[in-house]
Amino acid sequence: MSESFEVSRRALLGGAVAFTAATLAPGVVLYARSSDEPATGAVRWGLLIDVNQCKGDCNACVEACNTEFGLVSHGRPDTDPQWVRKVTVTDPETGVSQSFPVMCQHCAHPPCADVCPTGASFRRADGIVLINRHICVGCRYCEMACPYKARNFVHENVTDQKPYAPRGKGTSEACTMCVHRIDEGRIPACVEACAASGRAAMLFGDLNDPNSDIAKRVAAVNSAQIRADLRTDPGVRYQGL
Amino acid sequence: MSTPSVTYHTIDGRNAGTWAVLITFILMTALGGLAAMYTEHNGHWVTGMTNHVVWGLPIVIAIFLIVSSTGCLNVASIGSVFGKQPYKPFGRLAGVTALAVQAGGLAILVLDLGRSDRIITFVTNLNPTSIFSLNVFLYSGFFIFVAFYLWTMMDGQRMDHLYRPAALLAFTWRLILTTGSGSIFGFMVSRSAYHSTLVAPLFIALSMSFGLAMYVLVMLWLNASTGRKYPSPELLRRLRILLGILVGVSLYFVVIHHLTNYYTAERRDVEKFLLFGDNVYVPLLWIGFGLIGSVIPMLMVLLPARTVGGAKLSLGVASALVVFGGQCFMYEFVVGGQAFPVELFPGKIVSSTFGDGVIAHYTPSIPEWLLVIGGYGVVGLIITVVIWALPMLPSSFAQETSDTAH
Numbered sequence: 001m002s003e004s005f006e007v008s009r010r011a012l013l014g015g016a017v018a019f020t021a022a023t024l025a026p027g028v029v030l031y032a033r034s035s036d037e038p039a040t041g042a043v044r045w046g047l048l049i050d051v052n053q054c055k056g057d058c059n060a061c062v063e064a065c066n067t068e069f070g071l072v073s074h075g076r077p078d079t080d081p082q083w084v085r086k087v088t089v090t091d092p093e094t095g096v097s098q099s100f101p102v103m104c105q106h107c108a109h110p111p112c113a114d115v116c117p118t119g120a121s122f123r124r125a126d127g128i129v130l131i132n133r134h135i136c137v138g139c140r141y142c143e144m145a146c147p148y149k150a151r152n153f154v155h156e157n158v159t160d161q162k163p164y165a166p167r168g169k170g171t172s173e174a175c176t177m178c179v180h181r182i183d184e185g186r187i188p189a190c191v192e193a194c195a196a197s198g199r200a201a202m203l204f205g206d207l208n209d210p211n212s213d214i215a216k217r218v219a220a221v222n223s224a225q226i227r228a229d230l231r232t233d234p235g236v237r238y239q240g241l
Numbered sequence: 242m243s244t245p246s247v248t249y250h251t252i253d254g255r256n257a258g259t260w261a262v263l264i265t266f267i268l269m270t271a272l273g274g275l276a277a278m279y280t281e282h283n284g285h286w287v288t289g290m291t292n293h294v295v296w297g298l299p300i301v302i303a304i305f306l307i308v309s310s311t312g313c314l315n316v317a318s319i320g321s322v323f324g325k326q327p328y329k330p331f332g333r334l335a336g337v338t339a340l341a342v343q344a345g346g347l348a349i350l351v352l353d354l355g356r357s358d359r360i361i362t363f364v365t366n367l368n369p370t371s372i373f374s375l376n377v378f379l380y381s382g383f384f385i386f387v388a389f390y391l392w393t394m395m396d397g398q399r400m401d402h403l404y405r406p407a408a409l410l411a412f413t414w415r416l417i418l419t420t421g422s423g424s425i426f427g428f429m430v431s432r433s434a435y436h437s438t439l440v441a442p443l444f445i446a447l448s449m450s451f452g453l454a455m456y457v458l459v460m461l462w463l464n465a466s467t468g469r470k471y472p473s474p475e476l477l478r479r480l481r482i483l484l485g486i487l488v489g490v491s492l493y494f495v496v497i498h499h500l501t502n503y504y505t506a507e508r509r510d511v512e513k514f515l516l517f518g519d520n521v522y523v524p525l526l527w528i529g530f531g532l533i534g535s536v537i538p539m540l541m542v543l544l545p546a547r548t549v550g551g552a553k554l555s556l557g558v559a560s561a562l563v564v565f566g567g568q569c570f571m572y573e574f575v576v577g578g579q580a581f582p583v584e585l586f587p588g589k590i591v592s593s594t595f596g597d598g599v600i601a602h603y604t605p606s607i608p609e610w611l612l613v614i615g616g617y618g619v620v621g622l623i624i625t626v627v628i629w630a631l632p633m634l635p636s637s638f639a640q641e642t643s644d645t646a647h
Contacts, residue, residue, distance in 0.1 A: 074286070076286060077594065078291035078292060078293060078596070078601075079285070079286045079291050079292060082292075082594065082595045085593045085594055085595040085597070086593060086594070087585070087591060087592070087593040087595075087597055088591070088592045088593065089586050089589045089590070089591050090589060090590040090591075091589060091590075092588070092589065092590055102585065102593070102597075111429075111430060111431060113370075114370045114371065115370075115371050115372065115373060115428075115429075116368055116371055116373075117363055117367075117368055117371045117373040117374035117377065118359075118362045118363060118366040118367070118368060118374070119366050119367075119368040119371075120366070135359065135362045135366045136355075136356065136359075137354050137355065137356050137357075137359045137360065137362055137363065138354045138355015138356045138359075139354055139355070139373065140295040140296060140355070141371075141373050141425075143292070143295040144295060144296065144429060144431065144432065144579070145429055145430075145431050146431055146583075147430060147431040147583065147585070148583075148585060149431075149583040149585065149595065149596075149597065151292075152292050153285065153292060153295060153355065154284070154355070155284045155285045155286035155291075155292075156283070156284035156285075156286045157284060168356075169284045169355070170281070170284065170285070170354070170355030170356045171355055171356060172355075226585055226586070227585060230430055
């Protein structure tokens with residue numbers, strides 16, 4: 001399992017190999033995209049979360065996200081950033097309870113992007129919903145409009161920023177699906193941590209590629225989108241919900 | 242007005258009282274500016290706003306003022322668009338009040354942004370699918386069209402032929418603008434308290450009553466401070482009836498909005514929370530808006546007054562109550578709608594470390610209160626400076642019924 005794979009190998013091959021694949025997690029094969037190659041709509045990155053495999057006391061995905069993006073608590077839970085959170089859902093009729101991570105659902109029709117007055121919230125061609133921090137004015141309309149409560153507002157000064165994911169006080173932010181990793185051919189930090197924990201409840205891949213493991217699994221098992229009635233068509237699906 | 246029979250005056254700039262008022266408004270504005278700088282420097286954690294209640298008191302009052310501003314134009318529109326003579330001499334003041342109130346609301350709105358310094362990106366990076374960005378154009382248009390309308394009122398010799406078209410344009414625009422303001426909430430699918438086609442007409446109704454009440458307060462304030470004897474008994478009678486009707490229409494829309502939501506099973510929980518819950522929003526709605534801001538002022542203006550002075554006093558008090566109730570309603574609507582949790586899994590019991598499934602708490606902080614005071618300071622400052630510099634106040638009610646007075 002190699003993470004920093006193939007960029008040098010591709011250079012050696014002189015570009016003869018367009019897509020370089022590596023097995024990064026059980027059943028996941030990705031390709032790296034060169035920095036001058038635009039994202040394409042032929043790909044739709046997505047996540048499949050197996051709710052039955054996710055354990056209530058495990059927080060590996062949340063911690064991995066916090067580490068990856070330098071999200072630290074200031075001891076103020078209501079304003080502290082939480083890009084991924086574990087949600088516990090209980091059926092009041094049966095008492096059955098499930099716990100699983102919720103993050104930006106990377107909708108095909110994201111309300112956040114629709115309402116953003118400056119276009120700072122946008123959906124990349126490959127399905128990843130992002131925020132352009134340079135033109136976000138901090139109006140928080142995206143936070144109001146997100147049906148998944150996935151957006152955060154940066155309430156205070158940020159330090160120890162990661163060069164691949166700059167943050168800014170006074171702007172909105174959310175899960176990027178680890179776009180910086182995906183563009184390098186790596187998998188999101190939460191998926192990697194989930195696999196490392198031995199649960200493998202999260203599967204990442206290209207929903208548009210019928211040969212990808214995620215597409216095969218989605219075709220084979222029953223999966224659901226949160227608030228599917230809103231027709232936002234999230235790229236994050238849940239198995240066993 | 243080719244043969245002006247109404248003369249307009251400025252206020253006396255040498256008067257110590259004028260200076261005192263002006264300095265008060267400047268100080269209020271400065272306080273708001275300082276509060277905005279403090280929040281910008283430290284970040285929004287110093288406010289009461291959180292990731293759960295993302296729009297707090299400043300947005301509540303900003304929306305209240307923006308919505309009210311269009312209603313401030315009522316008196317001008319009734320005189321021009323609908324040809325009611327007694328209102329005409331007060332058209333200028335209505336236009337100025339409308340612009341000032343809108344400016345105050347926008348000042349709060351902009352200074353509450355996380356990055357107020359990037360305001361220009363509203364124009365340079367316009368997103369046409371955003372109702373918010375469309376509102377930016379509606380606000381700008383309102384300033385332009387009302388300013389033009391004022392010009393036609395004040396330059397009767399050259400602009401008289403454009404007076405009525407300008408009035409129609411401003412009136413149409415204010416309806417579109419308030420529709421846009423309401424749609425910011427009405428288009429929101431994520432929060433069940435907001436998402437409704439009723440919100441746009443609701444906001445139009447509210448703008449009519451809130452704006453008229455605010456205008457009446459400005460008019461009576463100037464009446465008291467300048468010693469002018471208006472409104473006339475005739476205009477006073479009309480204003481009382483008009484305010485009563487508009488408050489009644491607003492109340493009707495609020496009732497039907499909540500009834501519609503309550504009737505829908507999927508929204509019953511949020512409606513129970515807003516209508517009958519153990520929280521601050523319930524008294525704000527029932528007592529603040531319903532009783533103090535609607536029923537009592539309606540009775541005050543629709544029941545006959547025995548004297549002109551009594552009629553004027555009760556109109557003023559009723560208007561103050563409507564303005565108070567309007568702010569109660571906006572707080573209940575904007576903050577209450579956010580306090581109820583976003584329903585990711587309707588019908589389920591939900592919990593998380595991010596406030597899922599629980600009622601969010603919000604208490605306005607001192608910087609937020611100061612920013613709101615600053616917004617009202619801007620309103621007062623603009624009105625005072627304009628009526629100081631330009632002849633906006635009709636000399637007396639004796640000439641109010643003139644056909645030619647704009």
